Amino acid sequence: MIAPSLLSADFANLQRDIERVTAPDVTDQQADWLHVDVMDYHFVPNLTIGLPVVESMRKITDAKLDCHLMIDDPDRWAVGYAEAGAYNVTVHAEAVRDPISVAMDLRAAGAKAGLSLKPATELDDWVEVLRSYDTLLVMTVEPGFGGQTFMPDMLEKVRRARRMVDTGHLNLVLEVDGGVADDTITAAAEAGADCFVAGSAVYSAADPAEAIARLRAAARR
Ligand code: DX5
Numbered sequence: 633m634i635a636p637s638l639l640s641a642d643f644a645n646l647q648r649d650i651e652r653v654t655a656p657d658v659t660d661q662q663a664d665w666l667h668v669d670v671m672d673y674h675f676v677p678n679l680t681i682g683l684p685v686v687e688s689m690r691k692i693t694d695a696k697l698d699c700h701l702m703i704d705d706p707d708r709w710a711v712g713y714a715e716a717g718a719y720n721v722t723v724h725a726e727a728v729r730d731p732i733s734v735a736m737d738l739r740a741a742g743a744k745a746g747l748s749l750k751p752a753t754e755l756d757d758w759v760e761v762l763r764s765y766d767t768l769l770v771m772t773v774e775p776g777f778g779g780q781t782f783m784p785d786m787l788e789k790v791r792r793a794r795r796m797v798d799t800g801h802l803n804l805v806l807e808v809d810g811g812v813a814d815d816t817i818t819a820a821a822e823a824g825a826d827c828f829v830a831g832s833a834v835y836s837a838a839d840p841a842e843a844i845a846r847l848r849a850a851a852r853r
């Protein structure tokens with residue numbers, strides 16, 4: 633699955649940029665999930681969009697909104713995104729206080745529950761918690777900004793998570809986020825990722841829909 637990140641879209645033309653990746657007739661050019669990066673100036677040194685914008689987006693698209701909350705105190709805020717109609721809501725392991733209740737609240741509100749690990753956060757410390765989750769988001773850059781360089785060291789984390797899924801220890805969609813492009817997505821796919829977030833690789837391209845098809849082809853290579 634390809635999840636274009638709206639962080640690299642034009643915030644003054646969000647509807648246009650959403651339609652660019654959801655409206656193509658060619659299936660390979662269509663986004664599977666629409667990745668929405670929520671930042672609060674506290675968990676990360678950047679500020680983006682929040683709940684009112686997600687609520688507005690929900691009204692103009694049927695796309696599966698994948699909200700990545702890079703915020704402090706997700707225990708308080710995450711469920712609001714589920715109630716706003718997000719398909720998947722991901723909180724950060726480093727910020728969440730009661731990850732099991734958050735996952736239960738998200739599911740009760742009709743969303744899938746995601747947990748994200750920053751590069752320095754070990755998978756082993758979160759395996760038990762991940763039994764309550766639907767998605768694992770492995771950060772392949774430090775969260776906060778688009779356009780950074782993919783960290784190949786993170787592939788081992790993806791491989792280990794893949795093994796836990798394949799052996800039935802966990803049941804998760806494995807998502808990677810950060811620096812995913814034509815030249816890095818193949819390795820991420822080989823490591824076992826299912827879902828690829830791509831911001832600059834999609835929205836810096838002349839034709840974002842064609843960029844999605846190219847990424848998909850490279851992931852299958
Ligand atoms: C970064 C965000 C990413 C970002 C990825 O903290 O979580 O979703 O948009 O951007 P690229 O694909 O440009 O690395």
Ligand code: ZN
Pocket residue numbers: 637667668669700809829
């Ligand atoms: Zn993200």
